[in-house]
Amino acid sequence: MNIVKELDGFFNPSAVAIIGASREKGAVGRVILENFLTNKEKGIFKGEVYPVNPKADEIAGVKCYPSIKEIPGKVDLGVVCVPARIVPKIIEDCGEKGVKCVIVISAGFSEIGNHALEEQLVKTAKKHGVRIIGPNCIGIYDPWSGVDTLFIPMYKDSPKGPLLSMPRPKKGHIAFISQSGAFGAAVLDYFAGTDLGLSKFISYGNKCDVDEADLLEYLAEDETTRAIMIYIENIKEGRKFMEISKKVALKKPIVVLKSGRTAAGAKAAASHTGALAGVDAIYDAAFKQCGVIRARDMEEFCDMAKALAMQPPAKGNRIAVVTDGGGCGVMASDEIEFQGMKLAEFSKETLEKFEELKKQGILRDFAVTIDPVDLTGSADDRGFVESMKLVLSDLNVDGVILLPMHQVPLVTTDLPKKLSEIIKKYGKPVVVCDIGEADMAKYYRRLFDEEDIPTYPTPERAVRAIKALVEYGKILEKLKTSKLKYNSVVNRLRK
Amino acid sequence: MNIVKELDGFFNPSAVAIIGASREKGAVGRVILENFLTNKEKGIFKGEVYPVNPKADEIAGVKCYPSIKEIPGKVDLGVVCVPARIVPKIIEDCGEKGVKCVIVISAGFSEIGNHALEEQLVKTAKKHGVRIIGPNCIGIYDPWSGVDTLFIPMYKDSPKGPLLSMPRPKKGHIAFISQSGAFGAAVLDYFAGTDLGLSKFISYGNKCDVDEADLLEYLAEDETTRAIMIYIENIKEGRKFMEISKKVALKKPIVVLKSGRTAAGAKAAASHTGALAGVDAIYDAAFKQCGVIRARDMEEFCDMAKALAMQPPAKGNRIAVVTDGGGCGVMASDEIEFQGMKLAEFSKETLEKFEELKKQGILRDFAVTIDPVDLTGSADDRGFVESMKLVLSDLNVDGVILLPMHQVPLVTTDLPKKLSEIIKKYGKPVVVCDIGEADMAKYYRRLFDEEDIPTYPTPERAVRAIKALVEYGKILEKLKTSKLKYNSVVNRLRK
Structure with a gap:
């Protein structure tokens, strides 16, 4: 069976049963039930929601079933939050x-040495053709379909009153698969x-069945996911x-954060998830070979994904810098x-056109027009727009880093919109930096982000x-070539 | 003359004259005048404020003088924002x-090739014993004394109304010297x-007279500055x-961001400030030798300074990690x-005490108590407090990285205060990480910051x-030793 069809029930179920739904406020089975009910009320989750608990008739105002088997309609997705020892029985019921x-x-399976119980779970699932995400995970958050099994309470008490502690990212185009639930939750907060x-978040814990490769295959076909x-x-x-x-990398960029890289980290990983982190160089070579981009740390992980989801890959590594802050x-x-x-080394034509801009008074005489281009603190929107046109149209430029500092007086908040069309037209990647964490800096960066021009x-x-965009360009080149080679070999064999 | 006394007029003037004060709203000479008047009104700036402009009788409601020489009282600080060509004359008047x-x-001096004018300026200043910061700079912002020559308007228009665009950091203990005005302003925003x-910000532009070394010598004695x-x-x-x-590094940590490191960057620096960036390896060796910590990029630059201003240096490089997120x-x-x-490798005693904590039910059985310590998602405040006591008292630990994820249910916002005393008691550096950018994450990090436990x-x-704290520990060790050596050599010579 096609993996996309097989896993689609996880993300777009017509009905979900929460097995272990709880009457107790704040309990895992209660938080998850409420997530679905709230999303249904808001019109985000379109399916039916069934609490399952043999000890309750109704929970949160919704009719409760003693067993999943007694639910009248079809159920695509089961969310299980009962004690570990009865999970295999529940899977049997689901089957x-x-x-x-x-x-x-x-939780309570292989992560604490309870391998037999996990094997029993897997065996039962296989028997019935049930696919499992988990155990020992926080599951799925899909802002597009409203599936939300994040059971960490959304608010947490503080002396200032309850504060948003487990926020949900907005709909977007980055899918995030995390072996660590806690780290996953933290990145969602970021x-x-x-x-x-975000397009989809999946924490798959012990990955007793569905693993990262299955999820990759699914996400490759998911329309909301770009990276x-x-x-x-x-x-x-x-x-x-x-x-x-x-295969997936040919369609969508994949960026990985693989920790446990050093001897110290590998030891730590072993006590965290029992993972044998292995020799890092092997992972490194493997990622390179299969077109996976590797981030060096958490920040680069998120930064790269943002760029990959918003901008096209670069055709080479010749980068132009355009700034007003030397x-x-x-x-x-x-x-x-x-x-x-x-x-980048600008073409003679570009250099001449820059001189022309100076003559026309669009750029000041003292602006630096070799790479890095420095329009200086006298820059205005028009200077940026005209300079970006020149630079983007130069055949010696593969991508542009734009640093239009908001502190410069004549640079306005109209600039992002003015640049958006131009940047799309040339099909070369552009990323933006503006420094600062006060209101204007944040607002200004957001305006670029809204135009899909990623800011840092x-x-x-x-x-x-x-x-990351340069690397992805290289990856596509390499994978396409090797695919062509492969095809040409196959074709020759057929002759 | 003692450099501290010599430069103190820049930071703590009993009277300031703004030469080139302007009637025009938004003009450089007007913004600077208003900065001082506002700070005086607020009681932050304690001195007199005199606008100087031969074409006005009063500006912003304050009596204006045609020349600095006609101001009746003593003036310690002149701020000059008149056209370049008349600056030497103004310096003459000041003298x-x-x-x-x-x-x-x-601006309009050596940065645009006008070396003769800059030499004239320097000559005039030297003749009168006047010290100059600049030209071509944005000057000083001192939140303690209220000196503020930042002339970039504080607010900037946007479709959402005026937004804070050039914010002033609060009073603090980090001094920041910047050769680049634009970058300096951007970092203030950050x-x-x-x-x-911040303790003091100084943008010194072309550094025709006062340079980074003079400022270092001054800041070494400045009570508000810790890094x-x-x-x-x-x-x-x-x-x-x-x-x-x-000499200064023995008293206070110095962290430097020296750009123009690569051939590409050096070329860029040459067109930015005309700086001959030189071979980076030479700078690297020089910094090492004189006890200056070098940051690799802007983020590390700020992150290191924050740690250095808040925490003591480490006596070695054996680091313990304590977390609730594996x-x-x-x-x-x-x-x-x-x-x-x-x-770090914990002592036998520490390991035994950890087992004791498990027996007492303070830590869970499955908590990992070798380094990195993972209290898991079941951690609570008490578990963190007791674990930190053990780790900090271990002689095999030189510093601690604490990662108490706020998403963990039983960890509360009381933790920072509970840990503060303990951390101070042991005198070992501790830094904190909590991931997330929503309300709780920011609030939680701020609570630690307020206890001088820096967060990331x-x-x-x-x-x-x-x-940076490990490096500074090494630097102190090395400088003290070499100073001792030097002293012993000198003493022997005296005999």
Whole structure:
């Protein structure tokens, strides 16, 4: 069966049963039930919601069923939050009911050495053709369909009153798969607070059945997803992962944060998820071979995904910098070289056209028009627009880092909109940096983000983000070539 | 004359004259005048404020003087924002008036090739014993004394109305010297938005007279300053800088961001400030020798300064990690090794005491109590407090990275206060990471910051911050030893 059809029940169920739904406010089975009910009320979740609990007639005003088998209609998704020991029995029930997708939130399996129980769970699921996400996970958050099994309470008490503690990111185009639930939740908080959009979040815990490779295959076909983030501490089935990611990477960029890289980290990973983190160099080589971009740390992980979801890949590594703050241009230039890219050498034509702009008074005489371009503090919107046109149309430029500091007086908040069309027209990647954390800086960055021009708060982070677009360009080139080679071999064999 | 006395007029003037004060709203000479008048009204600036402009009788309701020489009282500080060509004449006037400190905001000197005019300026100043900051700079912002020559308007228009565009950071203990005005302003915006406190900001532009070394010497004695940040693209007087920073580093940590490091960056720096950025390896060696900590990028620059201003140096590089989120512990462990530090090996006694905590039910049985310590999602405040006591008292631990994820249900906002005393007691550096950008994450981090326990939003940034404390520990050790050696040599010679 097609994996997309097989896993679709996890993300777009026509009905969900929460098995272990609880009357107790704040309990896992209660929070999850309320998530679905709230989303249904808001019109985000379109399916039916069935609480299952043999000890209750109704929970949160909704009729409760003693067993999933007694629910009258069809159920696509089961969410299980009962004690570990009875989970296999519940899976049996799900199988008999015809439920094909089950998220097992419950902990108490292989992660604490209870391998037999986990094997029993897997065996039961296999028997009935049930696919499992988990156990020991926080499950799925899908802002598009309203599936939401995040059971960490949304608010937490403080002396200032309840504060948003487990926020939900808005709808967007980045999918995020996380082996660690806690880290996953933390990154969602980062997404929400920085207004970054998410397509799907999946925490798959012990991955007793559905693993990162299955999810990759599903996400490759998911229309809302443009870039895929994976946090992993280990990969169990290396060959499967490589085969699938090679195919997926041709369609969508994949960025991975693989921790447990050093001896110290590997030891830590072993006590965290029991993961044998393995020799990092092997992972490194494998990722390279199968077209997966590797982030060095959490920040780069998120920054790269943002760029990959918003901008096209670069066709080469010749980067132009356009700024009104000389110091920032210097920093960006340094980082471009550190990251193995290079400053572009503008064509003679571009240089001449820059001189023309000076003559017309659009740029000041003292503006620097070799790369990095420094329009200086006298820059205005028009200067930026005309300079960006020149730079983007130059055949020696593969991508642009734009640093239009908001502090410069004549640069206005109209600039992002003015640049948006131009940037789309040339099809070359552009990333933006503006420094600052007060109101104007945040507002200004958001205006660019809304135009799908990704912004970063330091020059170096912008450079490392565009590097992902350069890498993805290389990956596509390589994978297409090797696919062509493969096809030509196959074709010759057929003759 | 003692440099501290010599430069004090810049920071604590009993009277300031704004030469080139303007009637025009938004003009440089008007914004600066208003800064001082507002700060005087608020009781922050305690001195007299005199506008100087031969074409006005009064500006902003304050009596205006045609020349600085006609001001009746003593003036310590002149702020000059008149056209470049008349600046030497103004310096002459200042000299005759007995003003010893002058900030020249005006541009149009060596940065555009006008070397003769700059030499004339310097000559005039020297003749009268006037010290100059600038020209071509944005001057000083001192939140303690109210000196504020930042002339970029504080608010900027947007479709949402005027937004805070050039915010002022609050009073604090980090001094920041910047060769680039634009970058300096941008970093102030970052400080303000992240609630980081500043002792003094100095943008010194072309540094025709007062340079980074003079400022270092002054700041070494400044009571409000605990750590010093310097952004530079070049150093003109290398020997002087090294001599002075060696002395200053014994008293206060210095962290430098020197850009123009690569060939690309150096080229960019040359067109930015005309700086000959020089071979980076030479700078690197020089910084090492004189006890200056070097940041790799803007983010590390700010992160390190925050740690250095809040926490004591480490006596070694054995770092303990204490977390409730396993994945984050793994990431921190990786970065510790990447940064040349190592995970601590707890003493037998510590390990036994951890077992005791488990027996008493303070920690759960499945908590991991070797480094990195993972209290898991079942952690509570008491578990953190008791674990921190054990770890901090272990002689094999030189510093601690604490990652108490706010999403964990039993961890409360009381934790920062509970830990504050304990951390101070042991005198070992502690830095904190909590991930997230929504309300609770920000509030929680701020609570730690208020206790002078610096926080960071990713595990890796926390690790790179504690690295600065490890480096500063090494620097102190080395400088003290070499000073002792030097003294013993001198003493022997005397015999």
